[in-house]
Amino acid sequence: MVLVDIRETPSAKAADIFLQIRPGKDFEVLTILRALIKGQAVEAEAVRPTGLTLEQLQDLAQRLKKARFGVLFFGMGLSMTRGKHMNSAAALTLAAELNAFTKFVAMPMRGHGNVTGADVVLRYTTAYPFGVSLSRGYPRFNPGEFSTVDLLVRGDTDATLVVGADPGATMPQPAIEHLRRTPTIVLDPKVTHTSRLAKVHITTAATGISAPGTVYRMDEIPLPLRPILHSPYPTDEHVIRSIRQTIQNRGGGFLPTPDHLQIA
Amino acid sequence: MELSVVQNAVCTFCGCVCDDIELHADGQRIVETKRACILGEAWFKHHTAERLYPAALIDGREASLEEAIACAAEILERADLPLIYGLSNITCEAQREAVWLAETVGAVIDSHTSL
Ligand code: SF4
Numbered sequence: 345m346v347l348v349d350i351r352e353t354p355s356a357k358a359a360d361i362f363l364q365i366r367p368g369k370d371f372e373v374l375t376i377l378r379a380l381i382k383g384q385a386v387e388a389e390a391v392r393p394t395g396l397t398l399e400q401l402q403d404l405a406q407r408l409k410k411a412r413f414g415v416l417f418f419g420m421g422l423s424m425t426r427g428k429h430m431n432s433a434a435a436l437t438l439a440a441e442l443n444a445f446t447k448f449v450a451m452p453m454r455g456h457g458n459v460t461g462a463d464v465v466l467r468y469t470t471a472y473p474f475g476v477s478l479s480r481g482y483p484r485f486n487p488g489e490f491s492t493v494d495l496l497v498r499g500d501t502d503a504t505l506v507v508g509a510d511p512g513a514t515m516p517q518p519a520i521e522h523l524r525r526t527p528t529i530v531l532d533p534k535v536t537h538t539s540r541l542a543k544v545h546i547t548t549a550a551t552g553i554s555a556p557g558t559v560y561r562m563d564e565i566p567l568p569l570r571p572i573l574h575s576p577y578p579t580d581e582h583v584i585r586s587i588r589q590t591i592q593n594r595g596g597g598f599l600p601t602p603d604h605l606q607i608a
Numbered sequence: 609m610e611l612s613v614v615q616n617a618v619c620t621f622c623g624c625v626c627d628d629i630e631l632h633a634d635g636q637r638i639v640e641t642k643r644a645c646i647l648g649e650a651w652f653k654h655h656t657a658e659r660l661y662p663a664a665l666i667d668g669r670e671a672s673l674e675e676a677i678a679c680a681a682e683i684l685e686r687a688d689l690p691l692i693y694g695l696s697n698i699t700c701e702a703q704r705e706a707v708w709l710a711e712t713v714g715a716v717i718d719s720h721t722s723l
Contacts, residue, residue, distance in 0.1 A: 452721070453623065454622070454623025456622070456623065456696035456697055456720055457620030457621060457622065457623070457625065457696060457697050458620060458625075458695075458696060458697065458698060458699065458700065458703075459623065459695070459696040459719055459720045459721060460623060461695075461699070461700040461703060462695035462696060462703055462719035462720070462721065463719070463721055464700070465695075465700050465703040465704055465707065466695075466703075466707065466717065466719070469704065469707045470707065470717075473721060474718050474719045474721035475716070475718045475721075476710075476716065476717050476718070477715075477716045478710050478711050478714055478715060478716070478717065479689055479714045479715070479716065480714075481714065490716050490718065491718060492691065492693045492716075492718045495691055495716060495718075496691075500689060501687070501689050501690065501691040501716065502687045502688050502689055502690070503683045503684055503686070503687035503690040503691070504690065504691045504692075504693060505680070505684060505690065505691070505692045505693070505706075505709075505715075506693050506694050507692070507693075507694045507695060507698055507702070507706060508694040508695055508696050508697035508698040508702075509693060509694025509695070509696055509697070509720065511693065511694075527683045527687075529679075529680045529683060529684070533655060534661065535661050535665070539665065540668075542665075543666065543667060543679070543683065544664065544665070544666050544676050544679050544680050544683070545664060545665040545676075546663070546664045546673065546676045546677070546680070547661045547662065547663055547664065550655040551620050551697055551698055551699055551702075552617075552618055552619065552620040553638070553652065553655045554655070554657060555699060555702075556699070557698075557699025557700060557701045557702065558699055558700040558701065559618065559620050559625055559699060559700065560625070560700065561623070561624065561625040561627075562623040562624060562625065566700070567618050567625055567627050568618070569617075569618050569620070569699065570614050570615075570616065570617045570618060572612060572614045572617060572631045572633045572638060573633055573635075573636075573637070573638070573655075573656070573657040574635075574657055575657055576657065576658075576659045577659075577663065578673065579699075579702065580698045580699070580702040580705075581698075581699060581701045581702035581705050583673075583677065584702055584705040584706050584709055585705045585708075586677045587677055587680050587681045587684065587709060588681075588705065588708055588709040588712050590677055590678060590681035591681045591684065591685050591709075591712055591713065592712065594681075594685070596681075596685045597685070597712045597713060
């Protein structure tokens with residue numbers, strides 16, 4: 345196991361090789377690796393700013409190619425630093441290109457329960473995994489433009505429904521301020537940080553404990569939940585459906601949705 | 609209160625989604641977990657079937673579920689560019705409903721993946 349990080353984390357003890365790179369140099373490291381894998385010449389000078397040596401990266405490139413089945417796990421550190429989505433794209437391209445030599449896959453490390461399910465559901469309904477705008481009536485995908493932090497920091501949105509998340513505890517301050525300024529609706533089993541700055545909070549049953557349904561494991565295996573308790577609160581599914589039905593019953597909504605065109 | 613036992617319960621606290629957990633509950637709360645990690649055990653024991661929070665809040669004041677749904681519907685319908693965000697700790701069935709709602713109001717829909 346090779347671990348690449350900007351600092352020596354506890355996981356480094358479990359790794360066979362630990363490579364410490366300079367912060368913000370993810371894109372450079374990934375791109376140099378892509379060049380080395382294809383046998384292109386790389387100057388030692390070009391490697392120096394990454395905090396690694398050419399020998400280290402050459403060794404890594406050889407190991408990647410020699411693996412019989414490699415997995416590139418990547419975390420949020422990659423897309424949260426300089427380069428953002430371009431870093432993730434570089435990691436995915438590296439894994440894709442390695443398939444010219446061996447079997448290789450890339451998998452994002454997931455912190456939250458069913459974020460993989462969100463990718464899958466958005467993909468099969470809209471064709472894109474996240475950051476999808478339906479504001480023109482058809483799906484458009486553009487990370488940076490339609491990703492939540494960017495939308496909120498720029499102040500593009502004028503209402504937010506937050507389900508299964510607590511951005512009030514984790515997002516940058518300007519984003520939180522925008523959530524406070526505009527009407528925010530929160531669905532959560534608890535009264536969260538975001539609930540406190542929201543206009544509306546609705547308490548819902550806890551997923552998997554008292555709400556049934558399906559969730560996806562990180563490797564995209566769907567698993568049925570087996571809830572053990574009966575919650576006094578409705579499920580998220582029920583509340584979201586009720587909100588949509590309320591809008592449709594009033595004849596409201598952005599586009600007329602004939603029954604035969606419904607997507608869910 | 610009689611104990612109920614669920615075999616092969618699924619933990620949704622982290623992306624590993626362990627599916628081999630044994631839960632014992634007394635109707636109100638989970639009293640024992642087997643094979644869950646420390647985080648999973650804390651997650652299971654933390655959520656109870658008790659009514660700890662009001663059904664809904666509007667402007668910080670307690671409200672009924674129906675009032676809150678009507679208010680939420682009005683906010684989303686009125687907005688020029690609403691955003692639906694999160695989707696991580698909910699079921700796929702709820703996520704599908706969220707996509708449908710997004711389509712109905714012309715919203716941007718986004719998850720933790722974009723972070
Ligand atoms: S039991 Fe632990 S490792 Fe497994 S899903 Fe729950 S939190 Fe994650």
